[in-house]
Every structure is written in C-alpha cells, then in structure tokens.
Amino acid sequence: MERMPTVFNYCPRDGRPFRVDEQICPLCDFQSLHAPWIQSPQKAPWRKLLYVRQDYPDNYVDDTFLEELQKNANVRQYEYWSVVLESTIITQHISSIVIFVAVFIYLLNKQLSAHALIIIGTAATAIGYIFWDWSNTMLTPESNFQRRKIFKGAALFFLTLLGLTPILKTLTVTTSPDTIWALTVILFLANLSFHDYGSDNRRNIKYPGSLSTNAAIFASVVLASRFETNLHVFGLMAFAVEWFALFPMLRRQVRSVSIRGNLALTIVLFLTATTLFTRISAAIVVIYILGMAFVTFVCPFWLIWIQRYKNEIHGPWDEARPKIQHGRSVDYN
Amino acid sequence: MVSDFFYPNAGGVESHLYHLSQRLIQRGHKVIIITHAYGNRTGIRCLTNGLKVYHVPIMVVFQEATPPTLYGFFPIFRSIVLREQISIVHGHQAFSSMCHEAIIHARTMGLKTCFTDHSLFGFSDPSSIVMNKFLKFTLSDIDHVVCVSHTSKENTVLRAALTPQNVSVIPNAVIASRFTPDPSMQDPNVTTIVVISRQTYRKGMDLLVAVVPRICRKYSKVRFIIGGDGPKRIDLEQMREKHLLHDRVDLGSIKAHEVRNTLVRGQIFLNTSLTEAFCIGIVEAACAGLLVVSTKVGGVPEVLPRHMILFAKPEEDDLVEAIERSIEMIQRKEVQPAKFNDELKEMYSWVNVAERTEKVYDAILQTRDPPLIERLRSYYGCGVFVGKLFCIMIALDYLFWVYLEWILPRDEIEIAPKFPYKKFKKMCQRADKEDELEHNH
Numbered sequence: 001m002e003r004m005p006t007v008f009n010y011c012p013r014d015g016r017p018f019r020v021d022e023q024i025c026p027l028c029d030f031q032s033l034h035a036p037w038i039q040s041p042q043k044a045p046w047r048k049l050l051y052v053r054q055d056y057p058d059n060y061v062d063d064t065f066l067e068e069l070q071k072n073a074n075v076r077q078y079e080y081w082s083v084v085l086e087s088t089i090i091t092q093h094i095s096s097i098v099i100f101v102a103v104f105i106y107l108l109n110k111q112l113s114a115h116a117l118i119i120i121g122t123a124a125t126a127i128g129y130i131f132w133d134w135s136n137t138m139l140t141p142e143s144n145f146q147r148r149k150i151f152k153g154a155a156l157f158f159l160t161l162l163g164l165t166p167i168l169k170t171l172t173v174t175t176s177p178d179t180i181w182a183l184t185v186i187l188f189l190a191n192l193s194f195h196d197y198g199s200d201n202r203r204n205i206k207y208p209g210s211l212s213t214n215a216a217i218f219a220s221v222v223l224a225s226r227f228e229t230n231l232h233v234f235g236l237m238a239f240a241v242e243w244f245a246l247f248p249m250l251r252r253q254v255r256s257v258s259i260r261g262n263l264a265l266t267i268v269l270f271l272t273a274t275t276l277f278t279r280i281s282a283a284i285v286v287i288y289i290l291g292m293a294f295v296t297f298v299c300p301f302w303l304i305w306i307q308r309y310k311n312e313i314h315g316p317w318d319e320a321r322p323k324i325q326h327g328r329s330v331d332y333n
Numbered sequence: 334m335v336s337d338f339f340y341p342n343a344g345g346v347e348s349h350l351y352h353l354s355q356r357l358i359q360r361g362h363k364v365i366i367i368t369h370a371y372g373n374r375t376g377i378r379c380l381t382n383g384l385k386v387y388h389v390p391i392m393v394v395f396q397e398a399t400p401p402t403l404y405g406f407f408p409i410f411r412s413i414v415l416r417e418q419i420s421i422v423h424g425h426q427a428f429s430s431m432c433h434e435a436i437i438h439a440r441t442m443g444l445k446t447c448f449t450d451h452s453l454f455g456f457s458d459p460s461s462i463v464m465n466k467f468l469k470f471t472l473s474d475i476d477h478v479v480c481v482s483h484t485s486k487e488n489t490v491l492r493a494a495l496t497p498q499n500v501s502v503i504p505n506a507v508i509a510s511r512f513t514p515d516p517s518m519q520d521p522n523v524t525t526i527v528v529i530s531r532q533t534y535r536k537g538m539d540l541l542v543a544v545v546p547r548i549c550r551k552y553s554k555v556r557f558i559i560g561g562d563g564p565k566r567i568d569l570e571q572m573r574e575k576h577l578l579h580d581r582v583d584l585g586s587i588k589a590h591e592v593r594n595t596l597v598r599g600q601i602f603l604n605t606s607l608t609e610a611f612c613i614g615i616v617e618a619a620c621a622g623l624l625v626v627s628t629k630v631g632g633v634p635e636v637l638p639r640h641m642i643l644f645a646k647p648e649e650d651d652l653v654e655a656i657e658r659s660i661e662m663i664q665r666k667e668v669q670p671a672k673f674n675d676e677l678k679e680m681y682s683w684v685n686v687a688e689r690t691e692k693v694y695d696a697i698l699q700t701r702d703p704p705l706i707e708r709l710r711s712y713y714g715c716g717v718f719v720g721k722l723f724c725i726m727i728a729l730d731y732l733f734w735v736y737l738e739w740i741l742p743r744d745e746i747e748i749a750p751k752f753p754y755k756k757f758k759k760m761c762q763r764a765d766k767e768d769e770l771e772h773n774h
Binding site for chain 1 (some may be wrong): 345453455456457477482483484485487488490491497498499500501502504508535537539540543607608610611628630631632635636637638646647648649650677680681689692693
C-alpha cells in the first residue's frame, strides 16, 4: 500500500508552527514532511496526542515519557565561604540582642550610669546617621532626603518618649520578676525569629520586620519596669529604639556598601558581646561563642550537605504563572 | 465507581462518572456508584438504565469532599459491595478521600481496584505535598490507574511512584450531538468571544481581566460573553465598570444545560487556564463550532488538532496576539469551525472511552491477588516512617475486616437483584412504539 507522507503545518511534539522555509522543527528535530514508515515500516511512531487513534495500547510508555521533566531547575549551588559570609546577618542580630541584655544588666547593677548610656547612645546614633546619610547620597544621588523632617521626627519622638517614661516605668512594675525574665526571653526569641534577614531593600515596611521590632521594644518596656529612676527607664528605652529599630537599618546599609565593613562590624559586635558578658557570666560567654561558631561555620556546611537531598520537580503540569503587564502584577505564590 | 463527586454536584468528574457508567451498562456490565449524601438526597437512588447510586451518609467538610474516616466507611462499604456482588472498585479523583478509603478497603477484601486521576498537581506547595503522600499510600497497591491525558500520566507516575506500564491514558469524551453548531445563533455583524469557566485564579481569570479591555479597545466589533461564577467574578465586574464595557461584555452564571446555547452564540472560545489536565471545555467549544484560543498548559496541547486551536503562552501580550490572530482568521473566514463537530464526534466518544476502560477492567481481572504480606511490603516501601505507619493501618484494616466477617457474616447479607437492563430496554422500545402509534392515530 502506498502512502503519502503527511505534511505537518505544526510540530506535533511541541506545537510550534512550521514556517514556510522550515523543514525541521528547530526545537525537537521533527520533520515537517513526515513519513515515519521510512524509519519503521510497520508502525507509525507514537505521538503524545489524544485526538488521534494510535496503534498502541493505552498503557504504552514511549521513550519520550517524562521528556519534559526538569529536575532542580531553579536550584542555586551554594559555596561554603559565601554562605559563611551571608550568615553574618544572623550572627550580627544575635550579637546585638546579647549586647542589649548585657547593657540592661550593667544598668541594673549600676555598673553603668544612665547618663553615660544616653550620651554614648546619642553619639553613636549621630555617627550612624551621618554614615547612613552619606552612603545613601553616594548610592542614590538623585533621591532627596528630607533631613529636616527626619530631625524633627527624631526630636518629637524622643520628647514623647521622655514624657511617657513615668508611665512606662510603672506599666509592669507589679509583675513578678520571674514573669518578666520569661517574657523577655520569649520576646527576644520572637525578635530573633521574625527579624527581616532577607530583603535588601532599604525602605523596608514588611510585616515580619515590624513584628520583630515590636517584640524587641515590648521586651525593653517590660524590662524598664525594673528600674528605679525615670532617667534609667528613658536611657534603656532610647537605647532600645536606637538598637532595634535604627541599627538594623544601618547594618543593612553597611552590608550593601561593603563586604569588609560588614565583616568588621560582625567581629566588633562579637567582641563587644563577649567582653561585656565575661564580667557577668562565663558560662553564657562559652555558650554564646559556641553558638556563633555553630551558626557561622557548621550551619553553612550543613546546608550545603543537605542540598544533595534537594529534589525539585518541574514539568508541564505545573501551574503556570500568568504574566500581566501594565503594572497589574498578580502573584499568589 | 466510587467518588465524593457526583450529581447533583456539577462538574467534569461528575459527568465523567455518569456517562462512563451509562456506556458500561449498555455494554452489559453492572455498575453502581457510591458517593456521599447531598443534602436530603440520601439512601439509594436509581438513575437512567438502572444505574444505582448509593448516597452514604458521611459529613461533608469542604467543597463536597468528605473527611477521611479511616475505618468508619468500611462496614457500610463492605455491605454495599457484597450486596451488589462487585468485583472491581473504580475510584475517581484524588481530592476524594472516600475514593482512597474505598480502594484500601477493596484491596483488603481482595477485590480488584482501579483509579482515575482527573487533575494535575505540582510538587512544591504544601497542599500538593500532603495530597501526593496520600496518593502514594493508596496507589501503592492498586491494580491499574487511568489518567485523562499523557501529561496527567507523567504527573501521576511521578507523584505516586507508579510503574508507567500500570497507567493507561483514556481521555474524557463529549456527547457531540449535544453540542451541535448553529451558525444562525451568531451575530453576523460582530465577532463574539465566549469564555465559560469557573472564575478562579487557577482558570487564569487575571489574564482574562487584563486581555478583555485590550481587545475591546482594538476591535470595535468584538463582543465578549463570559459565563460562569466564582471568587474572581468581582474582578471581572470591576474591569467592566472601569473600562465602560457594559454593552460589550456579558457576564453571568450559566447552568450546565445552557452551555451549548451560550457557546453557539460565539465564533471564538477563549480558555485562560493556568493548569489543566484535559480541559473538556475546549472540546465542547470546538464541537459547538468555535475556534479555540487557549493557553498552552498541562494537557491542553494534546487535546485538539492544530487547525481548531490557537495556543498562547500564559502571558498577557501573547494571549492578546493569539486572540487577534483568531479574530482575523474568523473575519477572513480562513477556518470552518462548523465542521469541527463531525471530526470530534469520532475522536471523543463515550463508547470509545467505555471500550478502553473495559479493556483495563479485563486486564486487571487477570492479575493474581497478592498475599497480605506482599501488600504490606509495598506499603512498607512508602517511606522510612510512613511506611511503618501505613503497614500498621493496613494490618488494622485487615483485622477489622476479619472482625466484620465474623460479626456480619457474608451469607447474612441479602444480595440485591440485578437490574434487568435488556428487558428494560425492550420495554422502553415497546413503549416508544406505542407512543408513536398513538401519535399516528
């Protein structure tokens, strides 16, 4: 029986239309002038189509089965040292919490005067602000900061804080110390877990970040009730705001400006935390150092090792993500 | 046939079950359907040609699906199966926990099992991961699986770790005679684009919202008929408000029996789904004589011959371009969609589906029953921890069965009489003839 070769206007394997000058589909080498019996005289090759009756059983498995399967298509291979470097984001945050706790203990034991804390805090904030302002104008020269607005806001905020100090002092004064310590630990854990480590954008207004900051500020409000004078309360609260609301912004800025600066900042924070705590508890220092080492050196190794079990499967059955122009972006995943 | 989804609920699975059962009855098999109770529709109902439906009283939790009861369903299931002398249990749809349970219990009772998967799942979102684990559990010890498209087969094989040889591809079908084209219903002055789908995110309604105003701006003689309902309805209404398209975009929900009459009013059918195992909607539209424009996702490229369908990527620009091409094709009369019906009648018929399903049944009836220990071994392979858990569940299931055999002995269960289909058919024919005679008189 003589058969005419089938002329395809489209490729049956991938549905790509053939142009007039194309003999072979550039995607899968399928010939537009298809005469399969030249290759196999008995049977036409199986095609992944439902609308043709094919001379194959329904459970036939072709060689092309799972051809479109992609494994680990979007997986990023990690490098040990770059992960170590990235882990500084976490260690910096842990260090800053430890330092804050240390400062509180010093203040409570009267080893640090409230005056000194306020002065150091203000000076550090000023230096930090100058750096932040300078690097921002360097990075994005066209953006105009409203410096006056920032200063006005800062002054207003600290005056309000000063005014609220007596209230904050007596807010949780009747709560027993045990409750306060336990609550503080929980709140700092919340701060640690909900801190926004990931996003690099400097104008960060995401919910997880604010939850974390609120937890830290609430922890300091709770702690502030352990002080006797208003000045102490104000000192700690001001420090908390600078330390948990402003300092993370500065750290993010440092990270985006220079890697070395970031590393230096990590080491400085680490050394400060260690020295401050050596006078309080040696056991905590040991735990702290071990924890830092674990996060910095063991966890990256662990992450890279566990990558081998990564098995990401993609294929034509995946839900497509619609691309919509004109600013109406829709992303549910 | 077991599934949570059956009439009066409307949908693809429901009609699949009904039509497949009808064709199997016509081929001389006895078919019953087990589903859960819908409102006050409980107990046993008889449908056309003696298709018996058991509405088992189980609580419904979400979108007509029942919660997993583990063993709660077993006693009633066993009674039904014994009463009706069932030899093959065929479960439908992975969402249905009733179907999973039925398959496990049927295996315990030594019956043959089969499963049809109607949808696609990814591998990355939490609900799919849980679903896939369940599926792996039930399908560890199944005789055969049926999928509706080749893409769906690949997906199911991966999800449930099956041998691909145990998975058959049997597409859905349409009753082509119910979707006959009717060019007189079309408005000759304008090109009408019809969209009929559930209005949800997965059906790509965001794409539709973006595309409709652009097409309307470009062509003054194009109208849209958007049928269906769902959470994205509001977005579509807002789009219509914002672009002042009240006279050109028809929105409204339609009932299942109105689908054909809506379809024939248009020349082009638009499908914007983001994932689709088979998409019966585009087949129905092509049957009704519409040129189809569809996103190229899942099993859609397998469904229609190239001259009936235009593909687009699930992107706004590409979709607009494809619609423009289709409008031009219609206006220049490059295609004759009215002929699609005849071509599709051959391709997707329920008789064909029933024939192929029958082949699957015949094949699984030939297979040997594995002993319990063999079954346990296959469940054990599911995972380090889950494997053991599954084994415990299966062993308990087995013991429960033995207990049921003792407390409710087999021979005390009354056997239901078979529905005399042939006699019924003859009676129907006689009645028809009498009617005709009366008319003639």
